Amino acid sequence: MRMVIDAEGVFDGTGPKLALGVLRYRSDDVVAVIDSAHSGRTARDRTADPRVPPVPVVDGLDAALRYRPDTFVVGISPMQSTLPAGLRGRILAAFEAKLDVVCGLHHQLGDDPELAAAADRAGRRIWDLRRPPQQDVQVGTGGRTHRPGSRTVLAVGSDCNAGKMTTMVELDREAARRGLSSRFVATGQTGILIAGDGVPADHVVADFLPTLLHQHVCAATDEHDLVFVEGQAALNHPWYSGVSLGLLHGAAPDALVLCHWAGARELGHLPLPIPPLPEVVAMNEAATRWGGGPAARVVAIALATGHLSESAAADALAEASEETGLPAVDVFRSGPAALLDAVLASGR
CATH class of the missing domain: 3.40.50.300 (P-loop containing nucleotide triphosphate hydrolases)
Structure with missing residues (x-):
């Protein structure tokens, strides 16, 4: 992946958690961070964290496209079940730019008719991080235990x-x-x-x-x-x-x-x-x-x-x-x- 992280309006140096976690632990995969309030700086400068790469903070998706991302990561983490104002438009713009979209919000993008249709038209993938694994679950351990010695x-x-x-x-x-x-x-x-x-x-x-x-x-x-x-x-x-x-x-x-x-x-x-x-x-x-x-x-x-x-x-x-x-x-x-x-x- 070549990820651009959308942290518009919230990249304050201490959060949001998803943006910081990805910058720290998938640093080689991040090419830019979006936050118009802090464009022109780097993510490392903004966080004062040496583990964060010095990728640019830019003022929007158009500027981020110069760094050739293939994935748009929704980096904000509001405590709400609906999409925050303005985010829908930014996600639609990401699909128009032929980017995959990764989202960890409670709102499942794949179940949103407008966004799912936009992804299909663009031939791009939605990864809803909060979507549970599709596997059969029956209450109880079924006799499974941890491997001895682990x-x-x-x-x-x-x-x-x-x-x-x-x-x-x-x-x-x-x-x-x-x-x-x-x-x-x-x-x-x-x-x-x-x-x-x-x-x-x-x-x-x-x-x-x-x-x-x-x-x-x-x-x-x-x-x-x-x-x-x-x-x-x-x-x-x-x-x-x-x-x-x-x-x-x-x-x-x-x-x-x-x-x-x-x-x-x-x-x-x-x-x-x-x-x-x-x-x-x-x-x-x-x-x-x-x-x-x-x-x-x-x-x-x-x-x-x-x-x-x-x-x-x-x-x-x-x-x-x-x-x-x-x-x-x-x-x-x-x-x-x-x-x-x-x-x-x-x-x-």
Whole structure:
């Protein structure tokens, strides 16, 4: 793919998540970012992130076409079920320019008569990242279990946007660098675009989510020794805890990594307190036993400290470790090596 990411009006340096995730983890495939408010800069300048490539930020699709993209990626992530104003026209323009379109919104482009017809006329493909896999699902495990000797690790969080996908991708890549057999299992739209497939947890019928994820995880353990499963949201979040619990039961993890935004005291979407980290650890460990699967322990804290100074980050990591009795690591500041060491040590 040669992707142009549409982040019109929202490429603020810290988001949107899908745009940043693709820029970090499929950097060789991105040729430009669209945001008219910041045209003339580069994505690296805008994010101040050395992992982001210095691709140009341009003011629209016409300018992006100079870089010969073949795929238009909807990079925005609004909390709504309909297409945001203006986006339909930009998607239609992408089809007119003979581009494939990738979209992770709740609105399924392939089910939209106008957009589906436009794609057919242009002979282009729609990839709805949130479209569940087309496979037969019957509630229950069907007797399938993880391959003996394999190890499945699930990221859980104290809130949304706590770094669960990033942590699992970084662990998978660190394992690959060491020559270990590993696989990242994605459960959200950004992870699916990075990995190429996965289970879009928030678009699977709730009754079938644990079973569908279990099938994917078991298939991954058949071929890999380490399986890193992307978690979603948080058990302590009243809007999204159902998805979190479905993933916890479906993954049947051997170990958990708790992801937390350093210094966060309230949920990002609601004025509700985040419980102390030991309580979050305990509730997730307890929930692994509800499904009849193996009891799993939180083996490390993945702490996001990018908004802090070096000294404040060091203090936050020390505090999290002291509070929980677990190693605390920021995979961006110090790399994922220590976090993977903790995961591997927990299985001995």
